[in-house]
Amino acid sequence: MYNEFDFDKIDLSQEPPQAEPARQYYFMAKCRKWVENFKQENGRIPTSCVTTFGCQMNARDSEKLRGILREIGYIETAEDEADFVIYNTCTVRENANTRVYGRLGQLKPRKKKNPHMMIGLCGCMMQEPEVVEKLKKSYRFVDIIFGTHNIYKFAELLSTRLESERMVVDIWKDTDKIVENLPNQRKYGFKSGINIMFGCNNFCSYCIVPYVRGRERSRAPQEIIGEIKRLVADGVSEVMLLGQNVNSYGKTLNTPMTFAKLLQEIEKVDGLQRIRFMTSHPKDLSDELIEVMGNSKKICKHLHLPVQSGSTDILTKMNRRYTKEQYLSLVEKIRKAVPDISLTTDIIVGFPGETEADFEETLDVVRKVQYDSAFTFIYSKRTGTPAAVMENQVPEEVIKNRFDRLLKEVQTIAAKACAVHEGTVKEVLVEDICDHDPKMVTGRLSNNLLVHFYGGKELIGTYVDVLLKECRGFYYIGEMAEAGKAS
Numbered sequence: 001m002y003n004e005f006d007f008d009k010i011d012l013s014q015e016p017p018q019a020e021p022a023r024q025y026y027f028m029a030k031c032r033k034w035v036e037n038f039k040q041e042n043g044r045i046p047t048s049c050v051t052t053f054g055c056q057m058n059a060r061d062s063e064k065l066r067g068i069l070r071e072i073g074y075i076e077t078a079e080d081e082a083d084f085v086i087y088n089t090c091t092v093r094e095n096a097n098t099r100v101y102g103r104l105g106q107l108k109p110r111k112k113k114n115p116h117m118m119i120g121l122c123g124c125m126m127q128e129p130e131v132v133e134k135l136k137k138s139y140r141f142v143d144i145i146f147g148t149h150n151i152y153k154f155a156e157l158l159s160t161r162l163e164s165e166r167m168v169v170d171i172w173k174d175t176d177k178i179v180e181n182l183p184n185q186r187k188y189g190f191k192s193g194i195n196i197m198f199g200c201n202n203f204c205s206y207c208i209v210p211y212v213r214g215r216e217r218s219r220a221p222q223e224i225i226g227e228i229k230r231l232v233a234d235g236v237s238e239v240m241l242l243g244q245n246v247n248s249y250g251k252t253l254n255t256p257m258t259f260a261k262l263l264q265e266i267e268k269v270d271g272l273q274r275i276r277f278m279t280s281h282p283k284d285l286s287d288e289l290i291e292v293m294g295n296s297k298k299i300c301k302h303l304h305l306p307v308q309s310g311s312t313d314i315l316t317k318m319n320r321r322y323t324k325e326q327y328l329s330l331v332e333k334i335r336k337a338v339p340d341i342s343l344t345t346d347i348i349v350g351f352p353g354e355t356e357a358d359f360e361e362t363l364d365v366v367r368k369v370q371y372d373s374a375f376t377f378i379y380s381k382r383t384g385t386p387a388a389v390m391e392n393q394v395p396e397e398v399i400k401n402r403f404d405r406l407l408k409e410v411q412t413i414a415a416k417a418c419a420v421h422e423g424t425v426k427e428v429l430v431e432d433i434c435d436h437d438p439k440m441v442t443g444r445l446s447n448n449l450l451v452h453f454y455g456g457k458e459l460i461g462t463y464v465d466v467l468l469k470e471c472r473g474f475y476y477i478g479e480m481a482e483a484g485k486a487s
Helices: 022-042 056-072 094-113 129-138 151-164 209-213 221-233 259-267 287-295 312-318 324-337 356-369 396-419
Strands: 047-052 084-089 118-123 144-146 168-170 191-195 238-242 274-278 302-304 342-349 373-378 425-433 440-445 450-454 463-471 475-480
Touching (some): 056 084, 056 191, 056 238, 084 094, 094 118, 118 151, 144 151, 151 168, 191 221, 221 238, 238 259, 312 356, 324 342, 324 356, 342 356, 373 396, 425 450
Parallel strands (some): 047 084, 084 118, 118 144, 144 168, 302 342, 342 373, 450 475
Antiparallel strands (some): 425 463, 463 475
């Protein structure tokens, strides 16, 4: 098995291996030779920048791209200085595509002035055939185009581009392939995302994800556990388990395993202190999982449980496969098992056919659940989804009015919900220097709320007991506790 330390053993005079990941390490070695030649000819090391659009799945994919670039020999730099710019794209909303085209337009004159510059595009947007055709026709200056299913082939595609000096396009419609043991470069040394599965089988009527991420496929539990153990050995104490619907984990395995059972196995990893996960589809959240969360010492007291709408009629049109009553019953079970849990959600306003009565049902759910926060979205047509061609599209002015009312309700309730911890001492994982005051640091509670307090960069990555002095809506101002355990 090749790994990131084996490059000197790779014989480039031989044909590349067929098995993965050995094949990709072979192409990384070829690209390293190109980097060495670049250094000799130009007197400097080539630079790169991976810019991520979209969700945490994309962010995790970008860590893999950065890890491969690091092993090849590139140095990471700002986008406006990089020799190689890669956009890892999102396509959940159509305006995300427009943003990428705009950024490409800004890169074109830079590339004309810099003969060494390359541009790569990957991610969900590249899984749309019409996008790829547009790029091939109108954006010929782009060097590499690939999608979500073959991101592991990045080194091979780069090698092809360096040898051929032509646009390289490699898009797969779908895959059941999962390639393990490739490099990645984490954003944080003390926490990391972990893909436990890929793809989605839900086909919510407003969502493009199943069409661009493919069908569900779960990683083997031993691979997940092995990766977490390696991360913990490298200083990671918190992991975020990632999947489009983590609750359906394990269904594609040769020996099926539930998500709850996987969590119990992950809990056994020595040195791991916190476990997070997202996203949870309400239709698949089992009593077994609720029990595991209630008994766990490591699973964080936070659950993101997208409701999308409070109206059963709209939920049916969305193909969510649960009712308002079932959702509220689920919330009741969760709160009973984990009384101090923080619940957050996603809500779409203005879905086709939404009436004022439907919207009032959504407000009713918000009031009954008392979310700590909610991501609120105005519905926008997404070409290629069933909802885009539905009748009774809601007028823009009506959507805007409802959105403002929802936002006000969410903010009012969240401020009260979050304030209940005021005056208590809680354990905080310090993540960074505060954006607003360099004398302060920013940390995160188990329930995912942020807290800012005075402290230095030496605290980053450590767990600190903090007195939560003042709640300011969605975050706290605190101070380090002199003594006493976190409550």
